[in-house]
Amino acid sequence: MSSLVIDGVDLFYHRVQALDGLSLEVAEGEIVALLGNNGAGKTSTLSMISGLVRPKAGTVRWGDRDLAKLHPWDIVGAGLLHIPEGRRIFSTMTVHENLLIGGYLVKDQRLIRQRADEAYELMPRLAERRAQQGGTLSGGEQQMLALGRALVGGPKLLLLDEPSMGLAPLIVKQVMEIIQRVNEQGTTVLLVEQNARAALRIADRAYVIDGGRVTMSGPAAELAEDSRVIEAYLGA
Template identity: 65%
Template structure:
């Protein structure tokens, strides 16, 4: 599905990513763990075309997307939900979803996709006429994910979807991600809440200072003493 090989990204004199190798297989949830500043967000931004790599290759289903423009990357099946939700606060829930389908030229097809999202997320259906900025934090995160789903991605990339949410909403968001994955969408998940991420992921990577330092199945990482001590509160 996604193959990253030797990815380098520099911001001026800062070497944000150093020869990163990473893969996401068909139907997988892959967690990307690491401290703030490790390079997780930069990785997603490079894949989605928001940041231009200085070296390496990014391939999605045999198509080189390394230097594609972001709209073409979306059309290729890769959609990025950035940190901080970034819903359009003065637009309604429904209008936010319509924007997510800006590449869909068939109005009837767009309507079918949005109806399917309302079935998946009935809470948004109840609030379809409500302005995005009036939703709770958890509902805004659901809307941000839903807006991305309108494009029918093969790979959904999520940056810190649980940030700032109460534990009950974290569990709800993670369950939605799991449901999306069960529907066949691969997921690359950047998440500070390593415990929540490893509960739903199939595999994971740890990045430190722009370099991959660990990889393995979610079960393996959950009991690795280095991961436990650094990201899981010191208790396996």
């Protein structure tokens, strides 16, 4: 059984401190939301888990693995897949080609095709557009494609950075429902999201961070009723 445990992490960009003693945990099978204003350290947290930046102090563990000592590609190989803000799909490749490239570390071609078919089943809109170039898709469709590409890699932990950004409310609802279904199929999720209402609706637990440290945490349903969270992130 693998959990993500971040303990007492300090992270700097040159002399600017992005994370200050950050501690949080994501248990296997959970959806955990990470909330906070711009500059709070949310994206830095995901980048650190993915090995894109290294902490100066503290530990980042996935089960018995010390992620701070692994290369980013080894972290992907361990099943931790990161969908960054902005989706970053390959715009001149077709939907199907984008999906298949998500399995670049998977040696079994049959398994890659099976996972692509499962992504199409989960998101029929992608199946309808499998021959289209990724750059011709709408924002919501591109977010679905980014999710599908990650699923072909067989994630154990999915790191999502602002999946609802720039999407219409109806599409946000669809994307969040897809994330829920992915979780129900066995993938643990750490969700960074400015749309706190949407995130708390699907999360099991949530952390609020400010200045690179946790300021609040608890069951998502409880935080959604907390007056401080309502005032800061949910409106009246």
